[in-house]
Amino acid sequence: MNSSNSITIGYWSTKGLGSVCRQVVIYAGHKLIARNYKLQPVIDNNNVSFDGSDWTNKDKIELKKKNSLINLPYMEILDNEGNEHLISQSNACLLYLGRKFNMLGNTDVEKTRCDQLLFETNDLRSIITSFAYTHFQNIELEQEAAKEVFTKAFQKNDAGKMQKFEHWLSSNHNSIFLLNNNVSIPDFNLFDVLDFYIEFLKHYNFVDKQNNDEILSAVGYPKLNKFFIDFKSLPKMSKYFNSILYSLPYTNKSANFGSGIKGNKWDIKIQTDNTPFEIIL
Ligand SMILES: N[C@@H](CCC(=O)N[C@@H](CS)C(=O)NCC(=O)O)C(=O)O
Incomplete structure (x- = not known):
């Protein structure tokens, strides 16, 4: 210990x-x-x-x-x-x-919001993780499966996973992070998963851009894009990023x-x- x-x-x-x-x-x-x-x-x-x-x-x-x-x-x-x-x-x-x-909210309402957000980010992670660990017989099958992941995560209808966070951020008084303007636990999970999806979007050519700071906007998620940049700019995170x-x-x-x-x-x-x-x- x-x-x-x-x-x-x-x-x-x-x-x-x-x-x-x-x-x-x-x-x-x-x-x-x-x-x-x-x-x-x-x-x-x-x-x-x-x-x-x-x-x-x-x-x-x-x-x-x-x-x-x-x-x-x-x-x-x-x-x-x-x-x-x-x-x-x-x-x-x-x-x-x-x-x-003290990064899980202060009131019961905030704590419950954090719980939901944490489990929602886990769902988002599961989609890309199970794809990442699947081995395909050929490149066509891999690309087909990548398209399914793209649809599940990025489709703009109510079934899409990313739109949930995009709407959450829009309806949350335009706060910087998921809970409010202070960082809470689900923010770390969301950032980490978005970072992984950005690599996925580039790797399977769902976007033309190569700059990670523009990719989520390019696929129609400007709030998530802003969240990604704001989180990355947190001074207390620079030790990790470096x-x-x-x-x-x-x-x-x-x-x-x-x-x-x-x-x-x-x-x-x-x-x-x-x-x-x-x-x-
Ligand atoms: N639900 C568990 C899953 C843990 C798990 O599956 N760990 C994998 C890596 S992601 C592993 O290799 N565990 C080592 C072991 O089984 O001993 C968690 O969220 O921690």
Whole structure:
């Protein structure tokens, strides 16, 4: 367990579900110890499989004795009374951090708005994550599936996912962030997922533009575009954006999309994972 002023987040050497927890700790001004486990590709007779023993055969064994739900991400933290907490489940980690740093709203109404927004951003993430981890028999099938993701997320009718946030931001007294003008936990999740979708839009040529700060407007979501820029400009986030953590791949090496450089797939032949096991910020 680490010292009282630092919070440890354990996750794979990717952004995935660990990225938002890391961001919140950095934003809150706490010392972050990011422990990064590496999934290793194994080639056997031209078949590729992935070995997670860097996690499963090492820290997982000891941590499981303390919390039988242990998973990645996990968080180790000392509370103000000096009690040790080992927490798994990304939403539980985020809710804990939100309560600790007062980033889940103040009134019951605000708290419930944060809950809804957090779970809505999770739904948005699930669409692109399940696509990213699907392997297709050919490029046509991949493009067809990408179009389905685009429709589910960006369609302008009531079924579309992005329009929910666009309307939420418009009807929320034009506040900068989802809850109000202060950053709350679902903002981190929304930013992180939008960042991933922007890479998707570029990779599958749903937009001509290459500047990330223009892409959401280009597909008809100006409020989300503004949210994206405002969040990125937060002075307390610059430490994260300037760190190696922001340059980690979106997905793990077994994914078809976002596991390599930008939207590309991890290239076993030319890429090596040099992420340090511990990154302290
Ligand atoms: N619902 C869980 C999902 C956790 C999960 O599926 N973790 C994946 C990575 S995203 C994993 O590889 N876990 C390691 C393990 O199963 O030990 C959460 O939100 O934390």
